[in-house]
Amino acid sequence: MASSAPSLYSFPDAQSLAQSLRSYVLGCQNTAVTRHDVFRVAVSGGSLPSVLAKALLAPGTGSQEDTPRFDKWDIFFADERAVPLDHEDSNYRLLKDELLDKIPADQGTPRVHPIDAEHANDDDPQELADLYQEELMRSFAAKDSVKLPVFDLILLGCGPDGHTCSLFPGHELLREKDAWVACLSDSPKPPPKRITLTLPVVTHALNIAFVATGAGKQTIMKQIFDAEEGRELPSALINHHAGDKVSWFADHPAVNGVAFPKRGNL
Template identity: 80%
Template sequence: MASPAPNLYSFSDNDALAQQLRPYVLRCQNTALTRHTSFRVAVSGGSLPTILAKALLAPGDGTPEDTPQFDKWDVFFADERAVPLDHEDSNYRLLKDELVDKIPAELGKPRVHAIDANHVNDDDPQELADLYQEELMHIFAAKDSVKLPVFDLILLGCGPDGHTCSLFPGHELLREKDAWVAAETNSPKPPPKRITLTLPVVTHAIQIAFVATGGGKKDIMKQIFDAGDDGNLPAALVNQGAGDKVSWFTDHAAVEGVSFPRRGSL
């Protein structure tokens, strides 16, 4: 039996995309806060923090439903580079510069869970991955043993090769079943040393959103959505594993020529 299909949304530009991303994220927040005391979200880097800031820092309508409660957010990284936290390649720095530092005081500040900066210069990033997994376990498995963490929302990008997090096409890490966080020592993209959430953790989230924009993405989007089963493309594997828990927020340029049905609003 085929799994439910992901949701594909397409908008004219980043401003229109951000206007729709905002209510999606806030619905995830509000639903999470009815279940527990914090909103547990993982984010990736690239253009995502900038679009997220455009969405969440825009003026709202003043209702509780349309208000980010950042002081109740626990923010983790879907992947991170083994570099100092102030390095230009750091996803932590990117999120801090683009979003966290710009949040008005009245909205509170999120708890941002960074990697252990003491281990970014290790030859092998495995210790960095192990420590980050321990951080996840502290939040998600403090009371009883759980097989996988359950994020309320994971926000991802998609590279022109179909990679997401630091999971790359055809890579052996795509077969990892047990670890929550894995180390990458030879990334196809610099910097070579990274850590990443594993595929089972990503697909186990309650909601997953991709943000993919620009004409440079249209070829890989055709492959992800129209080419059928592809066991090598990480983004396609997320679609296959999580089905309708996945929502793609794209601009028209990124899905030009894609035949998979798409919508213009949530």
């Protein structure tokens, strides 16, 4: 259980949200590169890649602190659908189309870790999950045995049901304690076959950021932050277990009526 609360930032429009998200992400980048010369980040799908692209591809101040250093980025996927990499449901394809293909050459090329496409169409996605966990182990446990990987940053979205990654309300995967990457074949949201980082891996990250925008998120945000019955929702569990490592970037419509204290900037 975390000892302190997450931060909930609320912005009047997409532009101000993107500017603040940029500062936050690049702050995490700079700290990580200074610490160990690499920035290990995991991203989810949905609307997140487009918001991330809006933040990172915008013109900066030109200062070293405000410059993406994509050559230092190791990008993983917080969850992925068991589909080919060029499929319209692929989170890899979404990130590639929205961000990766648009990175200016002078900002470097990130190292990207997609799923093993050869196993994307397997009947059982367990092999896909096992192979992705092995990929994580090569990056996070190459020299030493570690219980859990430590991401510098995990960037997440929040579904209207409170799910995040491919961790869904009431699903048995929320009780997984040992695996780094788990699979499911019964996702309540299509496509049914997916892999996902597990809850212990997400909450073990140094920094966790959610992006939630639009009036359609208002009801679930109230449940996550204000309601007792919302405490077991996946997004709320991350708040609970990771505490002040968690920052939420929301626009005003998404948090209209939310009683939890909101901040205007970082």
